[in-house]
Amino acid sequence: MHPDLVTRVKKHPTFVDLVQKRNRLSWQIAILMCVIYFAFVFLVAFDRQILAIKLGATLTLAFPLGLGVILSAIVLTGFYVARANRVYDQMTREIVEDAR
Amino acid sequence: MSRFRAPGALRSALLLPALLLPASAARAAGPDLGQAQQQATNFMAIGMFVVFVLFTLAITWWAARRTRSRRDFYAAGGSITGFQNGLAIAGDFMSAASFLGISALVYSNGYDGLIYSIGFLVGWPIIVTLMAERLRNLGKFTFADVVSYRLGQTPVRTLAACGTLVVVAFYLIAQMVGAGQLIKLLFGLDYDVAVVLVGVLMVLYVSFGGMLATTWVQIVKACLLLGGATLMAFLVLAAFGFNPIALFARAVEVHPKHAAIMLPGSFVANPVDTISLGLALMFGTAGLPHILMRFFTVADAREARKSVFWATSFIGYFYILTFIIGFGAVTLVATNSFYLDGTTLRGGGNMAAVWLAHAVGGDVLLGFISAVAFATILAVVAGLTLSGASAVSHDLYANVFRRGRTDEKSELRVSKITALVLGVVAIGLGIAFEKQNIAFMVGLAFAIAASANFPLLILSMYWRGLTTRGAVIGGSLGLLVAVALTVLSPSIWVAVLGYKTAIFPYSAPALFSMPVAFIGCWLVSVLDRSRQADTEQKAFEAQYVRSQTGIGAEGAAAH
Numbered sequence: 167m168h169p170d171l172v173t174r175v176k177k178h179p180t181f182v183d184l185v186q187k188r189n190r191l192s193w194q195i196a197i198l199m200c201v202i203y204f205a206f207v208f209l210v211a212f213d214r215q216i217l218a219i220k221l222g223a224t225l226t227l228a229f230p231l232g233l234g235v236i237l238s239a240i241v242l243t244g245f246y247v248a249r250a251n252r253v254y255d256q257m258t259r260e261i262v263e264d265a266r
Numbered sequence: 267m268s269r270f271r272a273p274g275a276l277r278s279a280l281l282l283p284a285l286l287l288p289a290s291a292a293r294a295a296g297p298d299l300g301q302a303q304q305q306a307t308n309f310m311a312i313g314m315f316v317v318f319v320l321f322t323l324a325i326t327w328w329a330a331r332r333t334r335s336r337r338d339f340y341a342a343g344g345s346i347t348g349f350q351n352g353l354a355i356a357g358d359f360m361s362a363a364s365f366l367g368i369s370a371l372v373y374s375n376g377y378d379g380l381i382y383s384i385g386f387l388v389g390w391p392i393i394v395t396l397m398a399e400r401l402r403n404l405g406k407f408t409f410a411d412v413v414s415y416r417l418g419q420t421p422v423r424t425l426a427a428c429g430t431l432v433v434v435a436f437y438l439i440a441q442m443v444g445a446g447q448l449i450k451l452l453f454g455l456d457y458d459v460a461v462v463l464v465g466v467l468m469v470l471y472v473s474f475g476g477m478l479a480t481t482w483v484q485i486v487k488a489c490l491l492l493g494g495a496t497l498m499a500f501l502v503l504a505a506f507g508f509n510p511i512a513l514f515a516r517a518v519e520v521h522p523k524h525a526a527i528m529l530p531g532s533f534v535a536n537p538v539d540t541i542s543l544g545l546a547l548m549f550g551t552a553g554l555p556h557i558l559m560r561f562f563t564v565a566d567a568r569e570a571r572k573s574v575f576w577a578t579s580f581i582g583y584f585y586i587l588t589f590i591i592g593f594g595a596v597t598l599v600a601t602n603s604f605y606l607d608g609t610t611l612r613g614g615g616n617m618a619a620v621w622l623a624h625a626v627g628g629d630v631l632l633g634f635i636s637a638v639a640f641a642t643i644l645a646v647v648a649g650l651t652l653s654g655a656s657a658v659s660h661d662l663y664a665n666v667f668r669r670g671r672t673d674e675k676s677e678l679r680v681s682k683i684t685a686l687v688l689g690v691v692a693i694g695l696g697i698a699f700e701k702q703n704i705a706f707m708v709g710l711a712f713a714i715a716a717s718a719n720f721p722l723l724i725l726s727m728y729w730r731g732l733t734t735r736g737a738v739i740g741g742s743l744g745l746l747v748a749v750a751l752t753v754l755s756p757s758i759w760v761a762v763l764g765y766k767t768a769i770f771p772y773s774a775p776a777l778f779s780m781p782v783a784f785i786g787c788w789l790v791s792v793l794d795r796s797r798q799a800d801t802e803q804k805a806f807e808a809q810y811v812r813s814q815t816g817i818g819a820e821g822a823a824a825h
Contacts, residue, residue, distance in 0.1 A: 167818050171817070172807050172808045175817065181811075181814070181815070185814055188814075192396055195391055195395045196391065196392050196395045199388055199391040202388075203385075203544065203548060204544065206384065207541055208541070210540055211537035211540040214529060218529050222511070224515045224528065225511065225514065226529055232377070232381070232384060235387075236383070236582045236585060237582070239582060240578050243394050243574060243578045243579075244575055246571075247394065247575040250399075250571055251568065251572070261815050262815060262817055265815075265817055
């Protein structure tokens with residue numbers, strides 16, 4: 167890539183905006199996933215009393231929590247993809263158009 | 267009680283074992299851990315499997331006529347859609363161990379099975395937010411393209427290719443041995459038959475059909491596996507009036523551990539191992555070369571991102587199904603003496619899902635599920651072989667050995683020869699390891715992926731300070747420490763080498779090897795004052811712009 171083009175794109179206001187927004191969301195989601203997962207792992211490793219809390223006659227709290235981690239992985243992925251498809255792709259197109 | 271223990275067949279042979287067995291369990295494992303009892307010949311299953319093989323060979327023939335260039339061979343010409351790639355990633359990732367092993371673990375231990383499923387899934391949001399788009403924007407055919415984008419081609423590519431080959435080797439051996447044990451269980455055929463069959467088929471798929479054939483084999487397999495598991499889970503739930511609570515209640519009633527199956531149990535007893543394993547599962551997924559390679563088969567970053575969403579959904583859904591299947595086996599298989607051999611499950615604990623298929627769907631479903639379980643292995647080994655072959659032909663031969671001065675034809679020839687060599691080696695090692703305890707292998711593959719490939723990728727994409735020296739030293743340290751700690755751990759030191767106590771007490775090295783890799787990369791890069799380091803850090807700007815926008819990306823529409 168030509169150095170001039172690099173400088174030009176980097177100064178493009180939409181590029182600055184895109185990078186800032188996308189980075190923030192990306193790291194928020196990645197960190198949130200880590201927090202959810204490792205909170206679960208730490209419960210398994212250190213405090214099973216909480217997981218053993220009964221919900222009704224058979225179910226334990228471990229079930230909704232475990233299922234919740236699985237669903238949160240899908241939902242977080244879906245949220246990012248929907249957002250990126252709707253917002254970031256449009257911004258990227260704009261930058262690419264102007265870079266020509 | 268004993269009928270609920272999962273004996274060794276899959277445990278040693280495939281994925282779960284190494285990951286599942288903490289120190290104590292691995293220590294208790296005998297030398298014959300990997301052995302499965304040969305069952306009566308199952309013609310129904312063999313027949314369905316033959317249909318699958320013929321169909322995949324037809325796909326390969328079709329794909330071969332469309333595979334001409336390098337880009338066709340390594341990346342299916344970039345023609346795969348996000349949805350198709352999502353299915354293919356799921357097909358690449360859901361192994362026979364995920365299916366038979368996790369349902370067997372649920373069968374024997376209840377809730378524990380879910381802990382592993384979760385670990386296999388949580389890496390995906392990280393992949394989509396931090397990696398998928400940048401990978402697609404920067405890379406061409408392999409993840410080494412991305413790592414070496416602005417760093418020294420020869421050393422960095424060589425290291426990334428080594429990381430690829432080591433991960434592929436361990437994963438591949440585990441799959442070969444798994445195939446051998448499975449064929450005894452499912453088809454009632456000899457171990458060697460399976461190993462040779464799998465070896466020959468994977469070479470055919472890859473060398474003739476390249477990525478296009480591999481992709482469609484994975485898609486077909488994913489559909490079969492998801493369809494079969496959905497049907498089984500549906501039939502199980504139907505038996506309980508579509509009330510999962512009734513299913514769980516019945517399981518608690520009949521399982522010898524009773525209410526304990528509703529909680530995490532002994533399989534993850536040690537906190538350090540639990541956390542270390544969690545790290546390896548989460549970040550190892552983001553460093554598996556055969557998975558990363560799939561991101562280059564789609565048209566652009568947008569499709570790459572969509573494919574992760576589909577893959578995550580399918581894989582998550584599949585793990586929920588295996589959980590229901592495991593509980594179904596507790597209630598419908600373990601209570602029926604027809605499936606029990608004395609007090610244990612006929613053919614071993616890994617047969618839980620297979621016998622459940624019989625319990626809910628008779629001989630036809632049994633045959634179908636057996637064929638699908640075996641077909642699952644083929645799709646996984648095809649992806650591994652293609653990944654290993656491209657590391658040799660694209661990274662080592664074309665870019666390191668020939669310094670990029672090579673023509674398409676000779677590079678493709680090297681790739682096909684490598685696929686053939688990998689096939690022969692895999693058959694040889696598969697047979698050599700038949701009676702070995704290989705419980706550590708896939709765990710090691712994930713640990714290396716998390717400790718070498720993942721740090722290299724993430725740092726090269728996100729940190730401008732990374733230099734060639736830092737990448738090479740840090741990445742090598744991660745790789746070596748992961749291997750060394752595994753050798754010194756109970757799963758090799760005690761279970762394979764036969765020493766009394768392990769020098770390194772934990773089974774999962776990632777908690778230690780990952781920080782070593784990151785700190786190594788960082789420290790050496792910071793201390794690197796060479797002129798080359800300066801140039802590399804300056805080159806980050808252009809890489810950054812391309813990774814964010816896709817301007818200049820491989821195969822992007824001609825602007």
